[in-house]
Amino acid sequence: MTYISAQPELSTSWEDICFPVEPLLLSDLLPDYDIIATDRQKLIVGQLAGGRKTLFGIQSADYTIIPNRAIQEVVDELIPDYQLLIKHTNTGEFSISIILPASLSVGTEQLQRSLTITNSYNGKTPFSIQGQSLTALLDPSTHLGSSVYRNVCQNGLLGWADSFADLAAYQTWLGHWAKGPQKTPSAKTPSASARPQRSTPDIRKLHQSALTIPLFQQQLHELLVDHLTTGVTLTATVYDQFQQMDMASSHENVLRKLPVPVQLIKQARERLRLEERLLNSPPSCWLLYNAVNYALFTARSSLTLNDRYRLDERVFHHLAAQAYA
Incomplete structure (x- = not known):
């Protein structure tokens, strides 16, 4: 699978990577839908400073983000x-x-x-x-x-x-x-x-x-x-x-x-x-x-x-x- 191209950026501050991040269940976002794809039900969403909310990945329902x-x-x-x-x-x-x-x-x-x-x-x-x-x-x-x-x-x-x-x-x-x-x-x-x-x-x-x-x-x-x-x-x-x-x-x-x-x-x-x-x-x-x-x-x-x-x-x-x- 082709992965999006990216270039590593340098930082010397924790604040640049310690932005809020949280898991959101698809069932909470789409309450009117029956979700059949049970292997991927949790969205990992981060909020970078001054930016829009970013969807980083979709994981299994019991996945724990660090x-x-x-x-x-x-x-x-x-x-x-x-x-x-x-x-x-x-x-x-x-x-x-x-x-x-x-x-x-x-x-x-x-x-x-x-x-x-x-x-x-x-x-x-x-x-x-x-x-x-x-x-x-x-x-x-x-x-x-x-x-x-x-x-x-x-x-x-x-x-x-x-x-x-x-x-x-x-x-x-x-x-x-x-x-x-x-x-x-x-x-x-x-x-x-x-x-x-x-x-x-x-x-x-x-x-x-x-x-x-x-x-x-x-x-x-x-x-x-x-x-x-x-x-x-x-x-x-x-x-x-x-x-x-x-x-x-x-x-x-x-x-x-x-x-x-x-x-x-x-x-x-x-x-x-x-x-x-x-x-x-x-x-x-x-x-x-x-x-x-x-x-x-x-x-x-x-x-x-x-x-x-x-x-x-x-x-x-x-x-x-x-x-x-």
Whole structure:
């Protein structure tokens, strides 16, 4: 199905995405009609400041929307000092970066640790933390990955390698992945085993359709506490490898082979040239990855935010396979 074209907009204020949103039942709007299509009976309607009411999606009758304000309340309670950068679309999709004071080095660059949360009112991009859905994260064996913020291009980079126990395990998986995409494993880690165990019924309770916002906020609070204690990550090690890999003679060939639409590759190429000048640096695997990430999350496209993240993950693994070849 073709999806409406949208271009992510930048914001640094919760108010730009915390506008009123509510579900409306079709039966209330159309009381004189018998509605046969029982699989889609609830309209998700938002009221943007200064704008008309917007119908973002039509969901099942027992679908529960997660308002962005509910996310903000948990974040503000847990994190007293943070910067906010939001990428959102007029189709009701939100990528929320909570930028933390802690930093890490990649080459000569200083990156800031961050927390990346996605949400949507149109149902196209599921709620996730660090690229993982609540369904996955509520399994105690699943480790909440990392994310970092790169100020040069306002990129939010997710920890796509963090689910692996160590670099050797990741390199082994990359060898198989290079022969054909493989599912990323959910590795048990010390932080995951230390997490309070949740029973299977508790997981079902949260993910049944009758989700309550207080229960959602309680679980979100627990998951964010886990993240705030995360130390050095495997993905940061991969970034260092990217930074050391000179691609002056090979970047054009690598760009052409990336699993990204041609128009976005063109924009990534332009961004790469700009960063070479800004940083006075030859093209490296690190700059190439960031150029593609920048194109993915700034370009007008029919890709949903969820599609963009999935492509970013594939590009990361594609480049890592070459970096460790």
